[in-house]
Amino acid sequence: MDIIKKEKKVRTKKIKRNEIRQLTPSEIVEELDKYIIGQQNAKKSVAIALRNRWRRQQVSDNMKDEIMPNNIIMIGPTGVGKTEIARRISKLANAPFIKVEASKFTEVGYVGRDVESMIRELSDLSVNIVKNMKMKEVELKALENTEERILDILLPPLKKSANGTSSDENEIAEKADAHELNARTREKLRDQLKSGALDNRMIELDLSSENFPMLQVLGPIGLEEMGINLNDLFGNMMPKKSKKRKLTIAEARKVLSHEESGKLIDMDAVIKEAVEKVQNSGIVFIDEIDKVAGSNSKSQSPDVSREGVQRDLLPIVEGSTVITKYGPVMTDHILFIASGAFHTSKPSDLIPELQGRFPIRVELNSLGENEFYEILTQPENALIKQYKAMLSSEGVELEFEDDAIREIARTAAEVNEQVENIGARRLHTILTTVLEDLLFEVPDKIKIKKIEISKSFVKKKLDLIVKDRDLSRYIL
């Protein structure tokens, strides 16, 4: 009875801790909606995949291992939000995220490139995330310790008098006075230190060698790939060097608090947590997977290497153990999101085993004038908002008339149709073309405080270029 209760308690505690960050599927979509216009199917799929991972975590251990991740293939032309969706969910999940280009592995010189390296990079990222998190947790304590160290330098502590060795009462009283004075001065200094009044004063620090880029030991190529770091191997065998350096107190505070936080965190625990994080919540985004989906012509050698890349990817996606410098990392429950345009090939051109590991397929729609209008205006980081913010730093208020934005969206759609469809990326080039002169002339030539962009202004900037196909190929 008691044991069951206890277990329940531990479980609810666990769930609570996880819930701090885990959103429900509809909440995830709601968050994605803040940045990405349309593409509801893709948003829904990634939201489910993400939530399923959390659900899996709550399941009992033997069942847990049976549940496969909902790996996804996103199919859609370039510039419609595939990468953006993946990037956003990694932020939402606070999960280590890495993007690799599948086609990279087929390039000359890359054939057979260690595909496992992506798991190593992901682990590096995870260690950094966890380490920074832990450092934040001990930040206050580290600052306190830093303060004590700086005070020790400013006012070296008096040696403790060995009690009772002196029978001379005067001497004892003198020492007590000296200690009291020292303590009072220390508190005064502490106040000044806290207020920043001493920030520019120079002090000399003994810095341990960790604060210097140690001489880089370059191993033969391949060692790093195997996850072996010579510094780690030999670093501990060398005596810790320290070096004196003169710094201002402000600088010293930074250096020392970094060092102090480092002392306060337990790297073994960090690594353990980081590896767990990679295994259970890591996300690998494999871009351009269609480029390694060979067409059926068998004789061509490029196809062989394409299939080779798929074969290399397979064990990682299927679940295997990759040796990293943090120890073995299992890839079974890492979420893989692949994406590609699949213009000339189909997901069914992938080798069957790989197809099987990506059970979810979603199509993203190509974007038109209306979506462009929304992309320009609605997302929290919308391009127009970005330019407004940048110009307001010059004290200039930038405004767009509504039909000016429409005109930009219309032109983007037109150029995409005539030249090449690069999706929403077209908006960047078009908007910079429209605003280029303005951005150059503020603040020297244009001194007015408010600039209103009208439709005719947009037309004036764009029409000539759009009409000339060759020109638009280069500029837009």
Ligand SMILES: Nc1ncnc2c1ncn2[C@@H]1O[C@H](COP(=O)(O)OP(=O)(O)O)[C@@H](O)[C@H]1O
């Ligand atoms: N549906 C969308 N909503 C908002 N912004 C988008 C959308 N699609 C693309 N973008 C913007 O266009 C650029 C390219 O998008 P990206 O996701 O990298 O394209 P891809 O589909 O080729 O991976 C990014 O700056 C992104 O913010």
Ligand SMILES: [Mg+2]
């Ligand atoms: Mg992309």
